[in-house]
Amino acid sequence: MSSEPIERRISYIGDRLRISQCSLCGKEYFGVRNFCSSCGRRSIGKMQTGDLFFEEGTLEECLRIDEPTNKFRKLAPYYYGIISFRNIRIPGRLTDILDSNVDPNELEGRKVVPRFRERYEVGKRDIIPTFSLAFTFSDEYYPYQRFEKICPSKYSERPGIVGFAAYTSRFRIREGNVERSVPFLDENSITAAVEAGKLALIQSRIPNELITKVYVGSESNPYAVKPIASKVAQVLALGEEDKDSLTQGVDAIDTEFACKAATSMFKDAIALSKFEDSFTMVIGTDNSQAAPRYEKGGELDFFVGFGATAFIFGNKEVAAEIEDWYSVTSDTPDFWRRDGEKYPMHGGRFTGEPAYFKHIKKAASKLMEKLNLRPQDVNYFVPHQPNLPFPMKVAKELGFKEEQLLPALQVGKFGNTYSSSSPLGLVAVLEKARPNERILLVSYGSGAGSDAYSFMTTQKIEELKGRNQFTVELQATSPFKQFVDYPTYRKLKEGL
Numbered sequence: 001m002s003s004e005p006i007e008r009r010i011s012y013i014g015d016r017l018r019i020s021q022c023s024l025c026g027k028e029y030f031g032v033r034n035f036c037s038s039c040g041r042r043s044i045g046k047m048q049t050g051d052l053f054f055e056e057g058t059l060e061e062c063l064r065i066d067e068p069t070n071k072f073r074k075l076a077p078y079y080y081g082i083i084s085f086r087n088i089r090i091p092g093r094l095t096d097i098l099d100s101n102v103d104p105n106e107l108e109g110r111k112v113v114p115r116f117r118e119r120y121e122v123g124k125r126d127i128i129p130t131f132s133l134a135f136t137f138s139d140e141y142y143p144y145q146r147f148e149k150i151c152p153s154k155y156s157e158r159p160g161i162v163g164f165a166a167y168t169s170r171f172r173i174r175e176g177n178v179e180r181s182v183p184f185l186d187e188n189s190i191t192a193a194v195e196a197g198k199l200a201l202i203q204s205r206i207p208n209e210l211i212t213k214v215y216v217g218s219e220s221n222p223y224a225v226k227p228i229a230s231k232v233a234q235v236l237a238l239g240e241e242d243k244d245s246l247t248q249g250v251d252a253i254d255t256e257f258a259c260k261a262a263t264s265m266f267k268d269a270i271a272l273s274k275f276e277d278s279f280t281m282v283i284g285t286d287n288s289q290a291a292p293r294y295e296k297g298g299e300l301d302f303f304v305g306f307g308a309t310a311f312i313f314g315n316k317e318v319a320a321e322i323e324d325w326y327s328v329t330s331d332t333p334d335f336w337r338r339d340g341e342k343y344p345m346h347g348g349r350f351t352g353e354p355a356y357f358k359h360i361k362k363a364a365s366k367l368m369e370k371l372n373l374r375p376q377d378v379n380y381f382v383p384h385q386p387n388l389p390f391p392m393k394v395a396k397e398l399g400f401k402e403e404q405l406l407p408a409l410q411v412g413k414f415g416n417t418y419s420s421s422s423p424l425g426l427v428a429v430l431e432k433a434r435p436n437e438r439i440l441l442v443s444y445g446s447g448a449g450s451d452a453y454s455f456m457t458t459q460k461i462e463e464l465k466g467r468n469q470f471t472v473e474l475q476a477t478s479p480f481k482q483f484v485d486y487p488t489y490r491k492l493k494e495g496l
Contacts (some may be wrong), residue, residue: 163204180415217261260445305415
């Protein structure tokens with residue numbers, strides 16, 4: 001590891017909170033060690049490695065930093081402390097705290113859970129530093145959940161979804177009856193992707209080493225050239241891990257097609273499941289971009305949100321089997337961001353009839369025709385949700401009733417989360433669905449295209465629903481949500 005760049009070495013240890021344990025005396029250390037300081041030479045070659053990423057710790061000591069160094073100035077004031085895990089004590093930063101009047105002494109003794117975040121602010125030409133030495137209280141917005149792996153064994157006739165989860169932050173801006181999710185300063189589309197993937201693993205109980213491919217769809221990657229998926233694969237330890245070369249035996253791919261960057265890959269993940277005895281993860285993640293509302297193109301600023309969704313596909317322990325799919329595409333430039341521009345532009349009224357409505361109606365109609373389905377044969381209709389009026393109008397025009405649409409309609413609670421917009425609706429529906437119910441998902445991506453999928457739930461859905469406490473409904477109704485004003489919203493939106 002000595003030949004690795006410093007940021008690479010730090011992220012390898014800190015992203016997963018890697019630890020070493022002596023197999024002779026049981027002593028544990030934070031970081032990767034070749035020998036035990038107690039057992040000396042006898043322990044060489046007998047050190048075992050692990051991590052604390054899925055565990056819960058205790059905040060033992062805490063203090064408030066009021067005057068940090070330059071790299072932490074945007075976070076000031078912030079809280080720092082010593083966190084204990086079993087016999088290991090490590091330093092860490094408390095995150096998701098805007099209130100600077102909290103007494104640090106009152107926080108000590110509380111349980112905390114690791115969160116994957118940016119470490120500090122860097123220049124635009126630098127690598128974004130990340131770690132999981134950031135913590136939130138497990139009795140608040142983001143609960144601790146144990147990751148209990150199982151060995152999947154029950155094959156399904158048709159492949160499909162074996163795990164699903166969504167992640168949005170605790171911060172919201174509320175304008176009228178509409179709420180929108182807002183990232184904290186140290187969050188971005190990469191950190192949200194990791195959180196969603198982590199939750200999907202916890203819910204599915206699929207061992208992370210069995211996931212041999214991961215797709216991450218986004219249009220707000222903080223990098224113009226560097227994948228999100230490689231970071232997700234390392235932090236979640238997907239595929240077979242080679243600790244000597246610090247690599248993962250997994251194929252990690254980024255995709256981009258506006259708001260259908262993730263759903264475009266559902267069919268690829270399903271196809272892989274037919275030929276490989278392994279699993280594929282598909283993530284949609286975005287810190288949805290919009291210019292401030294007082295600038296040109298700022299109309300989008302009334303609708304954008306933040307969040308990620310993750311789905312695990314396979315042919316074992318399937319909770320929602322795929323029936324079929326249909327995709328449509330055209331060169332309809334209703335939304336775009338030129339290279340080098342910070343914020344996207346849109347085509348105004350052009351984004352409606354010739355863009356959103358045409359593609360969604362065509363994809364949905366063709367798939368229903370292919371499967372010989374009528375609207376009444378569908379239990380849930382899940383369309384892309386750029387705002388409230390569009391999905392309600394397209395549902396009506398396709399012949400669906402409100403009760404078929406409303407369980408999926410999440411844009412009024414979280415805003416338009418772009419690549420995780422229709423997937424967020426799908427997660428919300430899967431959390432409510434019963435066995436043998438049909439779900440019609442129709443995504444939309446500007447530029448333009450739609451993917452329509454028909455899923456049929458199985459008996460397995462009941463078991464999955466009870467595993468993830470951090471549901472879409474909990475995130476929407478949590479008493480620990482924190483509302484911010486518009487200036488704070490813009491500050492958080494821009495990030496570190």
